[in-house]
Amino acid sequence: MSKRLQIKSILNDDYVGKNIIVYGWVKTFRSNRFINLNDGSCLNDLQCVVDYEKLEESKLSKINTGACIKVEGEIVKSKGRGQSIELITNSIDILGESNPEKFPIQPKKHSFEFLRENAHLRVRTKTLSSVFRIRSEVSYAIHNFFNKNNFYYIHTPIITGSDAEGAGEMFRVTTLDSNKKNLDFSEDFFGKETNLTVSGQLEAEALALGLGNVYTFGPTFRAENSNTSRHLAEFWMIEPEMAFYDLNDNMNLAEEFIQNVIKHTYEKCKDDIVFLSDRLEKEEMSKPKDQRSELSLIERIEFVINNKFKRVTYSEAFQILRNSKPNKKGKFKYPVKDWGIDFQSEHERFLVEKYFKCPVIVYDYPAKIKAFYMRLNDDKKTVRAMDILFPGIGEIVGGSQREERLDILNERVEALGIEKEELWWYLDLRKYGTVKHSGFGLGLERLILFITGMNNIRDVIPFPRTPKNAEF
Ligand code: ATP
Numbered sequence: 001m002s003k004r005l006q007i008k009s010i011l012n013d014d015y016v017g018k019n020i021i022v023y024g025w026v027k028t029f030r031s032n033r034f035i036n037l038n039d040g041s042c043l044n045d046l047q048c049v050v051d052y053e054k055l056e057e058s059k060l061s062k063i064n065t066g067a068c069i070k071v072e073g074e075i076v077k078s079k080g081r082g083q084s085i086e087l088i089t090n091s092i093d094i095l096g097e098s099n100p101e102k103f104p105i106q107p108k109k110h111s112f113e114f115l116r117e118n119a120h121l122r123v124r125t126k127t128l129s130s131v132f133r134i135r136s137e138v139s140y141a142i143h144n145f146f147n148k149n150n151f152y153y154i155h156t157p158i159i160t161g162s163d164a165e166g167a168g169e170m171f172r173v174t175t176l177d178s179n180k181k182n183l184d185f186s187e188d189f190f191g192k193e194t195n196l197t198v199s200g201q202l203e204a205e206a207l208a209l210g211l212g213n214v215y216t217f218g219p220t221f222r223a224e225n226s227n228t229s230r231h232l233a234e235f236w237m238i239e240p241e242m243a244f245y246d247l248n249d250n251m252n253l254a255e256e257f258i259q260n261v262i263k264h265t266y267e268k269c270k271d272d273i274v275f276l277s278d279r280l281e282k283e284e285m286s287k288p289k290d291q292r293s294e295l296s297l298i299e300r301i302e303f304v305i306n307n308k309f310k311r312v313t314y315s316e317a318f319q320i321l322r323n324s325k326p327n328k329k330g331k332f333k334y335p336v337k338d339w340g341i342d343f344q345s346e347h348e349r350f351l352v353e354k355y356f357k358c359p360v361i362v363y364d365y366p367a368k369i370k371a372f373y374m375r376l377n378d379d380k381k382t383v384r385a386m387d388i389l390f391p392g393i394g395e396i397v398g399g400s401q402r403e404e405r406l407d408i409l410n411e412r413v414e415a416l417g418i419e420k421e422e423l424w425w426y427l428d429l430r431k432y433g434t435v436k437h438s439g440f441g442l443g444l445e446r447l448i449l450f451i452t453g454m455n456n457i458r459d460v461i462p463f464p465r466t467p468k469n470a471e472f
């Protein structure tokens with residue numbers, strides 16, 4: 001592997017007095033003398049000092065924001081403020097020019113909307129590069145956590161034939177001519193109707209009942225037509241599935257897992273997170289006082305790492321919401337009246353942000369609003385489901401103990417009118433060595449929203465897929 005010296009190492013290790021070569025993109029070039037150079041290895045730039053009298057005019061005019069250059073010179077202690085070391089440039093090569101008139105990412109504040117339209121270049125900003133470094137570290141931390149805890153990383157299909165999961169609207173996969181009417185799917189590539197996966201859970205259950213503890217980590221597709229700042233049409237989901245786990249074990253694992261991943265990332269990405277926390281604080285200052293969040297990003301992260309999540313049943317949460325001020329004053333768009341309603345985002349956020357002021361796990365939901373595979377409680381009205389709700393985001397995890405009893409699962413499948421033939425293999429799992437088991441799904445981007453303090457899910461995935469948008 002070619003070992004390019006990274007700016008991160010130059011800034012962190014002792015290079016004073018050494019002659020080095022460094023590559024990167026020009027952030028700014030001030031007074032024909034100071035280049036701020038960044039190579040993506042860390043938040044900070046390396047200041048390169050140019051002696052413009054010694055440099056050919058043809059090169060000097062090409063040191064523009066966005067250009068890629070190679071610099072050779074000596075690292076010295078900096079006399080200026082703002083950095084402890086700098087590079088005294090000996091020679092510069094222009095590797096890739098950038099027209100300063102046309103390069104969209106100017107050294108000034110850009111709106112996130114503008115940056116989304118330039119998603120191919122937005123990684124050149126401090127904010128987005130920080131987010132993507134954090135995204136990488138979070139992904140590593142997730143694999144690391146499961147690996148250390150003896151979970152197997154499994155791969156479930158992206159093209160699926162099971163449409164019974166009901167987790168969301170699906171994208172169809174077909175090679176049939178879509179101009180024809182009355183498509184005959186027996187003529188299709190797979191000989192049946194297929195879709196992009198909305199969840200790998202059913203397949204993960206099959207593998208857990210043989211491997212023990214498994215997890216998936218892969219892309220997930222939902223034709224969500226809702227255009228919110230929390231939903232993508234293509235997102236990444238982590239789905240652990242554990243044999244011999246009941247709902248309590250499941251909640252314990254989810255809590256430990258989330259805290260562990262956040263803690264790891266916080267320690268590894270301190271600079272980026274401090275930067276994002278400051279960014280958010282400035283943004284908050286422009287809001288009216290009563291709408292600002294009480295805690296900074298760093299305080300929120302520390303709080304979540306150090307405090308237990310609050311656990312309440314759906315029925316308890318329902319009572320809290322029904323008796324709450326905003327409900328009594330008619331402030332909720334969806335009033336909380338009858339037991340059995342699905343909580344809306346405004347309800348979840350009230351519970352988390354106003355009432356408990358910490359992450360909340362709501363469990364034992366009404367069977368009617370949850371999927372067929374969740375284990376029925378003895379009351380016959382609720383199921384062993386749990387959602388984890390986070391401040392500023394709402395739901396970040398959805399999980400459950402699965403129904404392992406064939407007769408009850410059959411009843412639920414029939415009651416919901418789901419085609420049994422489609423589920424034959426899933427039902428088989430209850431015939432051959434069935435046992436209690438549980439699992440959950442964590443949306444990677446929702447977790448990253450929390451860790452970065454970003455507001456829009458489109459800004460925590462490099463190339464977001466949302467309704468009417470598949471550019472790049
Ligand atoms: P929501 O009510 O927010 O739409 P859901 O109930 O559809 O979520 P699940 O089916 O339980 O969610 O999926 C598990 C997890 O996947 C969610 O807790 C969330 O973190 C994430 N998730 C679900 N849908 C999306 C989406 N469209 N974009 C990004 N993440 C998502």
Ligand code: MN
Pocket residue numbers: 167168
């Ligand atoms: Mn959804």
